Amino acid sequence: MPSRSDVITPALLRDWALPVPTGGKEARGTVLVVGGSRFTPGAVLLAGVAALRAGAGVLQLAAAESTAASLSIQVPEALVVGLPETGDGAVRGDPGDLLRGLVAEADVVAVGPGLTDIETTGELLRLVLDAAGRETALVLDAYALGALSHAPELLAGSGRKAVLTPNLTEAKHLLGRDPGDDLDAEAVELAGRYDAVVSLYGHIATPDGRAWREESGDAGLGTSGSGDVRAGLLAGLLSRGADPAQAACWAAFAHAVSGQRLVPRYGRIGFLARELLDEIPYTIATV
Template sequence: MRRLPNSLYRAEQVREFDRMAIEELGIAGAELMERAGKAALHALREAWPRARRIVVLAGIGNNGGDAYVVARLARAAGLEVRVWQVGDGARLKGDALRMARFWREAGGETAAYKPGLDLGGTDVVVDGLLGIGLNARLEGDWADAVRAINDSHAGVLALDIPTGLHADTGCVLGCAVNAQLTITFIALKQGLFTGAGPRHCGQIVYDDLRLPPQVLMSQAPAVSRLTFAGVAHLLAPRRRDAHKGDFGHVLIIGGGAGMGGAVRMAGEAALRVGAGLVSIATRPEHAAAISAARPELMCHAVSKVAELRPLLAKADVVAVGPGLGQSRWAQALLGAVLDNDLPMVVDADALNLLATEPVQRKNWILTPHPGEAARLLNTDTKAIQADRFAAVKALQQKYGGVVVLKGAGSLVAAADSPLALCDAGNPGMASGGMGDVLTGVIAGLLAQRRTLNSDPAQAMLLATRLGVSVHARAADIAAKEDGERGMLALDVVDALREVVNPAQF
């Protein structure tokens, strides 16, 4: 086992790696199963060192073969092991059949699965039912076995992928195992890291089964994991003679009736990541309160488009949407923004308004959550979550620029660039205002684009990837302090300064 790599692959790519190892490199399939089983048992013993009673549920494919290896090795290590065969054991073949025979020859017993099985009293359940080839909704004994695992109250180790989770999309096919630990083999599957994947996988560990590096290098990754370590170099210390003009002027537009807090949080986030100047354009009734709460924000009362135009003329970057609403005022201000050529970040109700009259442009960043993404693509949230990778690609193709599809495993898409996935962050971010903070973070970093890259399009992509990563890392720091439940958006803002100064002095 090793640190998680940054490359994510589709199931068909992983199957090709497996074929190459066996057919081109001459590594026997049985040897790969032995390696997988040994790695899985090691992971189990590390996660549950006091476990003594192990139940293994084995399917009829290669995933089941891995499970039989785990059972045999666990029994040899002195653990009490019970194996249940799910599916017709007569259909076992090849290496999986061989591993089932080795288990029996070692003195192990296999019982045919019966619906309604009670797994209570077990320390750890090993899910070796179905692997990455699953494409259909679980039914019958398979679904019943998943429910039995989830009802067991035992620790759950999933082999390669939790049964019921789609390896490519991260969606649940009817029902899925809730694992506390998933050990995945050969290469990381993209569906483990977004959608329902994080909820069902628990902690993910990885073992490449000692395949030579050239196997994985034979194909380009489908997606790259976006890690803070991979983007932290963009946050180099500033020159000692720097001044505020070096770091850009952000204009944030929003704060419709009753929503002044949203635009204030976005503005404060932009300041905290280092924007030189931040102006706020909001409804007159909010201006004084925002100025009093955060005097560093230059807050302007804007009741009509004519009052917005001078502010646009002074800005380097525009962020529009936090608390904007969908009133005539909101529509007029968004129209004025779209009439200029400034790079911009578009979020919240600005996205909902955009969905009614779609346009495409290159120099903007759209940051929808699944509901907003559904409106932008004229579909529903369920369809978006069923394949988030396809959805973010469709959004980018339709609207241009850079698109962030928010949620567990946020995705970043841009033309002619690999998809990026951020698996940092935590459930504490599921509260109001988090999206407004992300808008401000990205806008604030985009305002500093000259320090990122001289090419405008590349700088926009880098600012987005950096912003998503910084936002998630700040949320993880905030959660570590006092826990996830009850975490506020401003708690994340408070952590931003620490994150964007990783090598300070």
């Protein structure tokens, strides 16, 4: 029997309104994105800008040192820190005290966009979880999910505010098997297993079994970098004060509807992930 979930609609979101912070940028929190490699700096850029578009007050990017100067020019709004690299251009798993300090001060840490080595990502994930405060919200994406699948105890039972954003391949690793057709049920199982909110292709679940689904997404979102935008969007919403389930539902809707808004210009497929970024604030504001 299929699992029951609530459809995410504008009416549902209006009744679950996002916090509206007052004051300066500090009131909207600090997002730190940890990711990238020598060959994939764009993932960090997309996630970081999406976080700002969703309302984060301060953005910090920690990425492979060979890409830091370029990222600082591409995203002048962010503090950019270069992390030591392996010979293959991946971020090393022992980046030192600078990253530990940034994690300790951040309100939200997103780990995974653009990372390329599972072993070093596992070391990075352990560092982040060790350095993060108990109230720090976490978004785990891409290779961070692969690392988590090898060490579920890092989150299970921890009580941390965390959101996992797997695609179907990453869900397979997290589940230890191929996902079935009922993605609501798979999201619920993952949420319970890892003690985190899960956003699986628009199917959102909490560890206590609540579930929602977003039905506006279309084929155009299946494009390179789209997942990085979604992870950053989530981080930005968490930064401005949304709780993990609320942020996941709003992010799924804003991601999907931003794609819809591009269809009249580009058709159902063919738009780029970076073109989603400029649509995010209007989509959120007009719910």
